[in-house]
Amino acid sequence: MLYYYFQSKGGLYVAVLETMYAEFARHEVSLDLAGLQPAAAIRTLAFIWDYFRANPRWLNLINNGNLHEGRYLKRSPKLTEAISPVIDLVRATLARGAAIGDFRADVDALDFHVTLAAMGYYPVSNRFTLKAFVGRDYSEPSVIEAETELQVKRC
Structure with a gap:
């Protein structure tokens, strides 16, 4: 079948x-x-970090796709269609923020989304090697809270 x-x-x-x-x-x-106010909207969009933590197998599939240099992803026009509305949402939010002076006007929505995703992706996808290498467990609730505080509230 x-x-x-x-x-x-x-x-x-x-x-x-x-x-x-x-x-x-x-x-x-x-x-x-x-x-939401633009800054609060971006913090809300950072939920993707929680999604990564709740779905680590999802990241395994992404990692596998990277091992194959994206050749399977290239087969599907549906994947490009899936990301477009998200990038439009980020673009509109960044534009609203730029209009009121909260954000720079020259921020590319796709680059921003990739960076935002990367901030949550790395600690989850590399949690085992990070724990072995630096001794910090990035899956511990207190570490997650501190990391989120650093990424969302302090910067």
Whole structure:
């Protein structure tokens, strides 16, 4: 049945990625950021860090995609479609913030989103090597709280 529905294991993998990214994008665009002040909207968008912590296997799939140099992701136009509404949401939020002087006007929405995601992705995807290397457990609630404080409130 695998080959009937997906033609190959690679086809199944692409279908899983499409579903995973679409679900994540739906979750992001469901946030009511327009009703928040721009800075609060960006802090709300940082929920993706919680999503990463709650779904570490999701990151395993992303890491696997990187090991394959994105060749499976390139097969799917659905993945590009999934990210576009999220970037539009970030772009609108950044523009609102720039209009009131909270944010710089020259911030690229895609670059910003990638950076925001990276801030949450790295401690989760590398939690085991970080613990072994530096001795800090980035999955401990007190460490998560301190990290979030640093990333969202102090900077």
